[in-house]
Amino acid sequence: MLELLTEKFSKALGRIRDTRKLTEKQINDILRDVRSALLEADVDYDVVKSFIKRVRERALREDLAQSPSPQDSFLITIYEELINTLGGQKQDLNRGVVLFVGLQGTGKTTTIGKIANHLKGHGFKVAVSSTDIRRPAAMLQLQRLADKIGITYYGFEEGLTAVEIARKAVERAKAEGVEYLLLDTAGRLHIDEELMEELRAIKEVVKPSEVLYVADAMQGQSALEAAKTFHEILGLTGVVLTKMDGDARGGVALSVKEALGVGVKFIGVGEKIEDIEPFYPDRIAQRILGLGDIQTLLEKANRVIPEDEAQALAHKVLKGEFDLEDMLKQIRFIKSMGPLDKLLGMLPGIGPQLKNLKIDEKKFKKTEAIILSMTKQERRNPKIINMSRKQRIAKGSGTTVSDVNKVLKDYEEMKKIIKKLKGMQGMPLPRFPFPFKG
Ligand SMILES: Nc1nc2c(ncn2[C@@H]2O[C@H](COP(=O)(O)OP(=O)(O)OP(=O)(O)O)[C@@H](O)[C@H]2O)c(=O)[nH]1
């Protein structure tokens, strides 16, 4: 996700570091590269134009040459304008009835399952229902999802119209004190009168707190064309971009706010139920600028391990201290958090290095066994692990010396990467997280 933008941006912005002074010509040169990076990443032409214009005007008006560090000021300007383009503040989901609309196969039903699960995880009382009467399998799909995640599904007798289902579902939700009722709707290949009429009627009846348009990011700009029609007729309150995992360009994420006037609320990043993220414009801007997404990472960690342990670990990581005991802890909670590459991708500066660090998740078990066969002393100070110790560890964990060597090598590799984080220490997040200096 967004890899292309990140890569292009880091090239364009890399030039800033190499300059001592920022002249108007240099600003223009850099902005030309930024412009082509954005266009290549499939950002809407008008969005790019207005972004570049705002950055240039601010850069010249604020007279960067007068700033103690023109490079930093320029980067901050870019960072802040990126956040504006992405929609500014993070948008919360208003309580009430949330109506999901969009074209066929964009991920509406899956997204409802993911968001229901997400809201449940935050302690909300959630229920889901489906007005998609065209395909019987569509309702069954949502019902199964709901069962799987332990969410109430409202099903009704056959023969009801979509509008009648919607009305009944809302009545039940009200009676049961549900905080979020997520309503699924039928998708279509193209916008047609009948669908729009149905959606309009449903909206009339349920008086939704949110009308979310579900768009498939892999369709690029065209994903937003139909959205405009939906917006005119239904008054959208936000967008969910699905399949961001399949689109390295991700330009559509930067285009939504300006194209529609409403922001992205969630992004779907995979097929699994937990593959959903609230959309934080500032964190996305950090990702694009190659700063990683340490906040999301820490937040995830918080949810899995007790807070103080998470903090202690984050602290150690930030200080660049990291021994095999920490690695063991990491492995254990990463295992409960999902794919490692995704997690590492959120750490600053790690994206491009991932290619060299493909940790096989099945290897975790072995790694865990090997570390467990070490003494405390060995875990805290891996340097002392000589050949005879390796043989003992291999025997104890039912592995080979070469397996032990591999774990030690992985550890060194992780340590190297974590050292990079040292630059982040003491940097206030998220406003000035630029580890670009010097
Ligand atoms: N990779 C990936 N796949 C996704 C994501 N969201 C949904 N999908 C997949 O997209 C396909 C369609 O998802 P659905 O949720 O059935 O889409 P829908 O909009 O409800 O489809 P209709 O009800 O037929 O209009 C499924 O195979 C999902 O697994 C995502 O964020 N990433």
Ligand SMILES: [Mg+2]
């Ligand atoms: Mg569906």
